[in-house]
Amino acid sequence: MRTEPKPTRLDRIFARLDREPQRPVLDVPRMTRHRVVLFGATLAFYLTIVLAVVTTSWLVRLDWQAMLFRPYQQWPEIHAFLDYWVVLGQRGPTAVMVAAWLGWRCWRQHTLRPLLAFGAALLLLNVTVGAVKYGLGRSGPHYATEIGSNEMWHWFQAGSDIFPSGHTANAVVTWGILAYLAATPGARRWLSALSAVLSLSVGLTTVYLGTHWLSDVLLGWAAGLLVLLALPWLEPTIATAEAWLFTRRDRLRARLRAGRGGALPMPEPVLLTPARTPAAEEEPAPLREIVPPAAARAPRTSALLAPGPHTTRSERTPVTPAGSRRPPHPDRMARGTAAPAARPLTGG
Numbered sequence: 001m002r003t004e005p006k007p008t009r010l011d012r013i014f015a016r017l018d019r020e021p022q023r024p025v026l027d028v029p030r031m032t033r034h035r036v037v038l039f040g041a042t043l044a045f046y047l048t049i050v051l052a053v054v055t056t057s058w059l060v061r062l063d064w065q066a067m068l069f070r071p072y073q074q075w076p077e078i079h080a081f082l083d084y085w086v087v088l089g090q091r092g093p094t095a096v097m098v099a100a101w102l103g104w105r106c107w108r109q110h111t112l113r114p115l116l117a118f119g120a121a122l123l124l125l126n127v128t129v130g131a132v133k134y135g136l137g138r139s140g141p142h143y144a145t146e147i148g149s150n151e152m153w154h155w156f157q158a159g160s161d162i163f164p165s166g167h168t169a170n171a172v173v174t175w176g177i178l179a180y181l182a183a184t185p186g187a188r189r190w191l192s193a194l195s196a197v198l199s200l201s202v203g204l205t206t207v208y209l210g211t212h213w214l215s216d217v218l219l220g221w222a223a224g225l226l227v228l229l230a231l232p233w234l235e236p237t238i239a240t241a242e243a244w245l246f247t248r249r250d251r252l253r254a255r256l257r258a259g260r261g262g263a264l265p266m267p268e269p270v271l272l273t274p275a276r277t278p279a280a281e282e283e284p285a286p287l288r289e290i291v292p293p294a295a296a297r298a299p300r301t302s303a304l305l306a307p308g309p310h311t312t313r314s315e316r317t318p319v320t321p322a323g324s325r326r327p328p329h330p331d332r333m334a335r336g337t338a339a340p341a342a343r344p345l346t347g348g
Helices: 009-018 033-054 059-067 075-088 091-109 113-136 165-181 185-209 214-261
Strands: 270-272 288-290
Touching: 009 113, 009 185, 033 059, 033 214, 059 214, 075 091, 075 165, 075 185, 091 113, 113 165, 113 185, 113 214, 165 214, 185 214
Parallel strands: none
Antiparallel strands: 270 288
């Protein structure tokens, strides 16, 4: 009796992804006029902050005043708590937490878009913020050398990659992507407010700890917001990547099924015409069917069977056995011999 192979964990995952979604699919945000205006305003704010720091304006003096105030010495009782709170802006721990949540949503909604959108946002953030950090080369408060200077263009010094604040920008993108992927407008509003509070608090925590200037936090907040506002332009690329991944998944599933001995499509027989010789010119040679090698291979015979061709019972010629099939017995007479005379019965 042939039994079906037991499905593996990968088969169950594929079967889960192939089912119809039980929850509504997320609405893909579009680049509306309101979003374009907000993107332009945020970009103008971004360029204004950069220009104000490069020209050593009043914003640089404000940076120095906040740094010389030394908030970590003014309120030392909250220092231990803020050391842990600033972790909400570190890329590694926050990316793992948010990716785990979005992975569960991908499982429930049968789509890869949440994880792909999160990956695209992090990639865009690293490229844009990293390019500005290393391009401007601003030193942090702990590495400042001259009071009142903007501490720019220190490319080959330690701590010269803090403008804009990576903690703040990462907090905006990591927690803001939850609002971007929200399924309802109400959830989107609440998550937007929560991500704004988290990102600003993380940025001000870096100022309290003395690792960033105040202008670093403002520019990091604007950099993260620009990434979130630009995500609708990447939605076609995200959809293309999702379709490509599902196609690769289908090919992998078919390959795994074939590797477990599944039914493979047999190649069609090819008809070949034999080569014509002078002797074969008079009568056309019949076409010969070339069968696949797997079907043309003769079945292997067991070592217990006698050599030679074997036929089925219906193909064998009936043969009448000679003699009797009954086993020999001392009181049993063979056929064709006369029975001995009956002995008289004795007794009273």
